[in-house]
Amino acid sequence: MRKIDSLYLHFPFCAHLCNYCDFYKKIPENKAQDYENFHRYLQGAFDEHEKLRKVNGYSWAPLKTLYIGGGTPSLWGIEGARFLKNFLKDNALSLAPDCEFTLEVNPGAWDEYTLSEWEKIGVNRYSLGIQSLDGTLSKYLDRVHSIEDVYATLEFFYRKKVNFSVDFMLGLPFSKELSRDVINELERALKFNPSHFSVYILTVKNNYTHYKQLPAEEWIEKEYLSVAHFLKEKGFRHYEVSNFALPNKESRHNLNYWKSKTVAGLGPSATGFFAEEKLRYKWKTNSPVMELENLLDTEFHLEKVYMALRSFIGIDLDSFLPEKNVFKKWEKMGWAAIEQDRYLTLTSHGYLILDTLINELFTLKLIK
Numbered sequence: 407m408r409k410i411d412s413l414y415l416h417f418p419f420c421a422h423l424c425n426y427c428d429f430y431k432k433i434p435e436n437k438a439q440d441y442e443n444f445h446r447y448l449q450g451a452f453d454e455h456e457k458l459r460k461v462n463g464y465s466w467a468p469l470k471t472l473y474i475g476g477g478t479p480s481l482w483g484i485e486g487a488r489f490l491k492n493f494l495k496d497n498a499l500s501l502a503p504d505c506e507f508t509l510e511v512n513p514g515a516w517d518e519y520t521l522s523e524w525e526k527i528g529v530n531r532y533s534l535g536i537q538s539l540d541g542t543l544s545k546y547l548d549r550v551h552s553i554e555d556v557y558a559t560l561e562f563f564y565r566k567k568v569n570f571s572v573d574f575m576l577g578l579p580f581s582k583e584l585s586r587d588v589i590n591e592l593e594r595a596l597k598f599n600p601s602h603f604s605v606y607i608l609t610v611k612n613n614y615t616h617y618k619q620l621p622a623e624e625w626i627e628k629e630y631l632s633v634a635h636f637l638k639e640k641g642f643r644h645y646e647v648s649n650f651a652l653p654n655k656e657s658r659h660n661l662n663y664w665k666s667k668t669v670a671g672l673g674p675s676a677t678g679f680f681a682e683e684k685l686r687y688k689w690k691t692n693s694p695v696m697e698l699e700n701l702l703d704t705e706f707h708l709e710k711v712y713m714a715l716r717s718f719i720g721i722d723l724d725s726f727l728p729e730k731n732v733f734k735k736w737e738k739m740g741w742a743a744i745e746q747d748r749y750l751t752l753t754s755h756g757y758l759i760l761d762t763l764i765n766e767l768f769t770l771k772l773i774k
C-alpha cells in the first residue's frame with residue numbers, strides 16, 4: 407500500500423536575514439497578517455496536496471516523522487503550536503506513538519512557555535542553529551543572536567534533558583585569520599549533551615559579502631576531517647556527509663530523504679516526493695501552487711545511488727557487477743569501507759570527495 411507517514415513543514419519567517427542564507431524566508435511586515443496568510447497558505451497547500459495524493463493512490467498513515475524547518479520556526483510561537491494542533495486534527499492527520507517531531511530553534515528566538523506548548527502537541531526533538539561559538543565569527547556571519555543566547559538555549563536543553571541536535575558551519579570567512587578552533591567550540595557544545603551534530607560547509611555565491619575572506623579549500627578539508635575525527639572519538643557516528651549522531655539518534659526524518667522514500671512537504675519553497683511514482687513537487691512561494699517533476703527511471707536510479715552514497719545506507723556492489731575494481735580502489739585509498747565483500751559505505755574522507763566519486767561512476771558508465 408502506498409502511504410505517507412513523513413511530513414516536512416516550511417515556516418518562512420525570520421527576525422533577520424543572515425547574509426549567507428539561501429533558504430526561502432522573509433521578515434514579516436505585519437506579523438498578525440503575515441502569519442494569518444501563512445496559515446491560509448498551508449491549508450490551501452494541503453487541499454491541493456490531497457488532490458495529488460488521491461490521483462496517485464496514496465493514503466496518509468500516522469506520521470512517523472514531522473519536521474518543522476525554516477526560516478525560524480521557533481518564532482511561530484504559541485500561535486503556531488495551536489494552529490498546528492488544529493491543522494492536524496481538521497485534516498485527519500495524526501502522529502504515530504513514536505513519531506519523531508523536530509522543531510528548528512534559533513538562539514534568542516524562543517521562550518520556555520512557547521516550547522512547552524510545542525512539546526504538548528508532540529515536539530520531542532529540537533535542532534538548534536549555533537553555527538559558531540566564536541563571538542567574532544558569529545558577527546561576521548551576520549547572526550543576530552549573541553553567544554550568551556546560545557548558551558542560554560544549551561543550558562535550558564541540558565536542564566530539561568531534551569533530545570536535540572546542533573548545527574555548526576565550517577569554512578567561515580576570516581576563520582584562518584582568527585585561527586578558528588572549531589574543535590574547542592564542539593567540545594564546549596558537547597558539555598550540554600546534544601545527541602546529534604549537523605556540520606555544514608558554508609556554501610555561498612560569489613557575490614557573498616565576505617567571499618574574498620573565505621578560507622582555501624585545503625583549509626576547509628582539514629577542518630572537516632578534524633571535526634569528523636573528533637566527533638567519532640566522542641562516540642558519534644558520521645552517518646551522512648554533514649551529520650553525526652550518537653547510537654540510534656540519527657535524524658529519522660532526514661533518513662527518509664537519504665533512503666529516497668516518500669516524504670510529503672508543505673509550505674512556500676518546500677518539496678515533497680512520492681517515491682513509488684518517482685514524482686517530485688515543489689511549492690511556489692507566493693501561492694499554494696506546486697510544480698511537478700516526474701523523474702525518469704535513470705534519474706531516479708542516479709538519485710538513489712547519490713543519496714545512498716552520501717549516507718551510511720551505502721550501496722550493494724552486486725548491483726554494479728562486473729565492475730568491482732573501482733570500488734576496491736576506493737577502499738584502498740581510504741575513501742570507502744566494504745563489508746562482506748559486497749556492501750559499500752563511504753568514509754569521512756570519501757564523503758568529502760563525494761562528487762568526484764560520483765563522477766568516476768559516470769565516466770565508467772556504472773551510472774547513467
Ligand SMILES: C[S@@+](CC[C@H](N)C(=O)[O-])C[C@H]1O[C@@H](n2cnc3c(N)ncnc32)[C@H](O)[C@@H]1O
Nearest residue numbers: 426427428476477478535573574606607608609
Ligand atoms: C534551514 S537552515 C535554518 C536554521 C535556523 N534558521 C538558523 O539560522 O539557525 C538550517 C541550517 O542550514 C545551514 N545553512 C544555512 N545556510 C547555509 C549555507 N549557505 N551553507 C551551508 N549551510 C547553511 C545552517 O547550519 C543552518 O542552521
Ligand code: SF4
Nearest residue numbers: 420423424427476477
Ligand atoms: S535565521 Fe536561519 S533561516 Fe533565517 S536567514 Fe538566518 S540562516 Fe537563514
